Amino acid sequence: MSLSNAFGAGRFAITSEVGPPKGTDVAEMLATAEMLRGRVDALNVTDNQAAVMRLSTLAACVHLKNAGFDPVLQVTCRDRNRLALQSDLLGAASFGITNVLALTGDHVSVGDHPSARAVFDLESVQLLEVIRLLSAGVDAAGKELHGSPEFLVGAVVTPEARPLRPQMAKFAKKVSAGASFFQTQAVYDPESFKRFMENARQFEVKVMVGVVVLRSAGMARFMNKNIPGILVPDSIIDALESSSDPQATGIELTARFIDEVRDYCDGVHIMAVGAEHLVFEVLDAAGLTEGCIA
Amino acid sequence: MIVVRQKPLDEICAMIAGHRSVLLVGCNTCAAVSLAGGETEVDTLLQLLRLTNKRHGMFIELSPAVLQRQCEPEYIECLQEGAYDAVLSLGCGAGVALLASTVGKPVYPALDTLFIGSAKGLARWQAECSACGQCVLGMTAGICPITRCAKGILNGPCGGVSDGTCELGDRPCAWVEIYERLDSLGCAKKFDTILAPKDNTTRQICEWDMSEGCDEK
């Protein structure tokens, strides 16, 4: 099974993510993926996430592919110019990697090499257009390719961005640039997500709601303060605060949220942020037992 | 204008150490308006260097000069003769470069050149242009996304914007400002046009001769 199969079958799709290691030892990354075998349709592989230098996302995708998983290659524009982006995309396709997620990427100044030169020769919308060209058999310079990729092309959107209007206008641009599925920034308020979906449904794209499992009230406050586009409502913070087992409450709240919005969207993207072992607990609690990548 | 800022004194001292006689050359155009290279700043720097040198037991003869513009040959002709053995320029990078190619002596920069910008109240400047050679301000309500968006994005705000502030935290999000101004001008539709990747060849223009015209691309 794979992400495209899940979408094709109209099944509620499930993805999570793994981060490549800082170093060459991929054992832990593969062990993390193993915990999710049979439970998710695909695994996003982050690309120097938060501008922290790690093993290449392409190499990590190949390891996962060889181990029988369906990886989603996250591609950011921060570290590579248009030549390098295209050659990595062709490289990925040559290894049978079929899912890509086009991102602009965090700025280098938030990461662990803050004095590096940020590239941004392209950005997410332009990268989507370049992927469309590659899929049509030509490169960004109009030169013909010998063998061209076939990608399921995704992008991201922030349903609770402040302000929201420019974010929605950019969402429309990403659709017209060729994104066929979206994974959202984490959302906590089901009503606000439903309003977003009413708007999003004018486009023929698959939307997977993003969730991050909260493990404590402190974590919720930290995210409100530091992660752009995330808005954890007070009611959730209160519930975590008064709970004797905040982690269990976090799992329960996430499961309840997924249950409430699942009829309004096409899947869920569970960002583990360092707690991958909780992902299948969330899936169990939400009764999501169908995902399969073996 | 070109916005400049004086280098730390230690860095300047280290550059001119070892010379016997140094001419401090101000620039009365951008650098003066930037409050970093006009008559007052040349005088102040000269006094500071004298004090510092004295404290370090060094003696360097320092003399001042202020040119109308350091980036045009006709204004720097008068500098070609003199007893000084080095020049400390209080001009932008272009001023330093032209002096260095003219005076036949070592020329050192006393300033760091920051950006092409506009004045934003007293002693504050805003970066406005990165001289990309292919202006898109017509599509972006006069706000430069190359310069003022931290990522130089051409198609709308990234996911890092938070309550209208850039992910870097040091500036308003350029794309929120662009969107709002386009909207208030009644041209929000312009936002929907996907701007193509920049043609970076215009950034490589190294010399331009007007008599040769612009080549049509």
Ligand code: SF4
């Ligand atoms: S688009 Fe280019 S030329 Fe125009 S203001 Fe920005 S950097 Fe300057």
Ligand code: SF4
């Ligand atoms: S927050 Fe706005 S200004 Fe900052 S990088 Fe993103 S789009 Fe550019």
